[in-house]
Amino acid sequence: MPNNIMGCDTAAIQLNPVIASSFNAHYYEPIPSSRYLFRSDEFWRGLDRWKDIDAELFLNHLWQEKNAITSVAALGDLIKNRISTAFLRDIEEGHQLAPMSIRLTPYVLSLIDWDNPFLDPLRRQFLPLASEKLVDHPMLKLDPMGEQNDSPAPGLTHRYPDRVLFLATNVCPVYCRYCTRSYAVGLDTDVVTKQKINAPGERWEPAFRYIEANSSVEDVVISGGDAYRLKARQITEIGERLLDIPHVRRMRFATKGLAVLPMKVQSDHDWTDAISRLSDRARKMGKSIAIHTHFNHPNEITAITAKALGILYERGVEVRNQAVILRGVNNSKQAMHRLNECLAYLNVRPYYCFQGDMIQGVETLRTSICDSIELEKATRGLIAGHNTPHFIVDLPGGGGKRDIHSYDYYDKQLGVAVYRAPAVKKDKLFLYCDPLHALSPESQALWINPESRVQLLDDVLKSAK
Structure with missing residues (x-):
């Protein structure tokens, strides 16, 4: 089992002396506790390209920036020996559908559990998969905050x-x-x-x-x-x-x-x-x-x-x-x-x-x-x-x-909440909509259909007032 689960954990993880010597000698250090022995192994060596990178080089921000992964092709070349061809294709197709381009530091990439990437919490934050993409709620926008x-x-x-x-x-x-x-x-x-x-x-x-x-x-x-x-x-x-x-x-x-x-x-x-x-x-x-x-x-x-x-x-x-x-x-x-x-x-x-x-x-x-x-x-x-x-x-x-x-109002069945923000925009109502995947098929259908959506929103605003 990877020793980075939940960020830290076991007393078996000790501070690596190579890494420790790379830090400035003078800093505030919390009192050691077995509950807070944060991961200190040379985890980046698990990826072939960086297996020979020593701690001094890895801990240099300029090296991190220079070696950041900025394309799916570069990512594939980095992890191809750790994942299946199908999973790499899943990433490639996922990025073709994504609103964000890719840029990841070696530090982040090395912390991903490539033996179980589908469920890894860091992979989910940065690397979309086509297989996990869900239908967008019709109320979503690229600039939702306006x-x-x-x-x-x-x-x-x-x-x-x-x-x-x-x-x-x-x-x-x-x-x-x-x-x-x-x-x-x-x-x-x-x-x-x-x-x-x-x-x-x-x-x-x-x-x-x-x-x-x-x-x-x-x-x-x-x-x-x-x-x-x-x-x-x-x-x-x-x-x-x-x-x-x-x-x-x-x-x-x-x-x-x-x-x-x-x-x-x-x-x-x-x-x-x-x-x-x-x-x-x-x-x-x-x-x-x-x-x-x-x-x-x-x-x-x-x-x-x-x-x-x-x-x-x-x-x-x-x-x-x-x-x-x-x-x-x-x-x-x-x-x-x-x-x-x-x-x-x-x-x-x-x-x-x-x-x-x-x-x-x-x-x-x-x-x-x-x-x-x-x-x-x-x-x-x-x-x-x-x-x-x-x-x-x-x-x-x-x-x-x-x-x-x-x-002020929340319809859990339809998945829509109504808020007021009088100090910001007086008398205006603001809607937050739950994701479609959290709703019943019947409620999803009401949102997806343009005509029923208009009626739905009208009813919700009337109820909130």
Whole structure:
């Protein structure tokens, strides 16, 4: 049995001295515990191409970036000796139907259990299979949040009174297949021609000027894409510019990087120093800077992760996690509990747990509202409240974030919930629809038929009012 099941586990896993010697000598290290002996073997050697790669090279972020897999053909060449021809064909056909292009680091690819890839929680997050594709709900969209409708400047979304979302880049260290910005992030695919959202340089200036001119904006989320792909000088440029705006009090740099490229914190000293300096300066100004990262499953957490998070913790950089509820990945009490307790142990606050967005092309990963509420009930109370995430639905159509159980009306048989968001868009009703696979054949037929769908929606809105 692979020794990475549930992210860590047995006392038999000891810290590999080769890996240990590759880390900076000075960092915060949690007190050892048999429950938190994170995977520390040289797991990447299980793939033929990397069997001779030593720890020093594997732990270099530049090597990881250079050797990232960016095509299905390259992936097939990498894993062909570990999977069947039929499974590789399944991946190839799956990507022809996917809204996201492929980009994966050697770190992530090496953590996938290639002896059982169909059920592996990391494979499910990044690599679609044609055989698992399900029919899309007719209400799904590529931009379900309607971010472009609330954009006063290129790359900027202003939805909440005191917060803006600043999309500083459109690239990431990896591409998640369920990405809420599959309409813009990554390369064009067979089914999606990407919209352009932002790029460094002069195209940032309108966003900066808008924030400067709006004194109600106190909180800025720097995302994209992924803040991990911003260079140190760009992190500094954005951070310093925003800190110099008197009314901006809080900044959040959003990145999946800590889950998929944790060694960057150790080997890219300029990037880590830039975040640390901004955090120190913000604190002296009575302001705050945090990293919002994105772990979904405990298998993503290794000894390498622990070292990276330890460095950030020692430097006083706050890290919070935003997970997404994904069917077959973390929609069990065991997986969600283990994820949250491992993050809490590493001083990462489990902040949000999002209901899967209503995005086209990834219906197999979505869960129903009622199932997610049951997951919340099962999870709450297992660890301290401040380390229990808020279970949230980000409302389609730009309603913003609401507690998942705060709907005004929910028809479980039809799989549709109605929410209000009066502080964001007064008097508007927002609908979240459960995936078709969670409904009876009769209810599915009502949604699929255009005429009955119109009547269904009309009846639901009347009931909600």
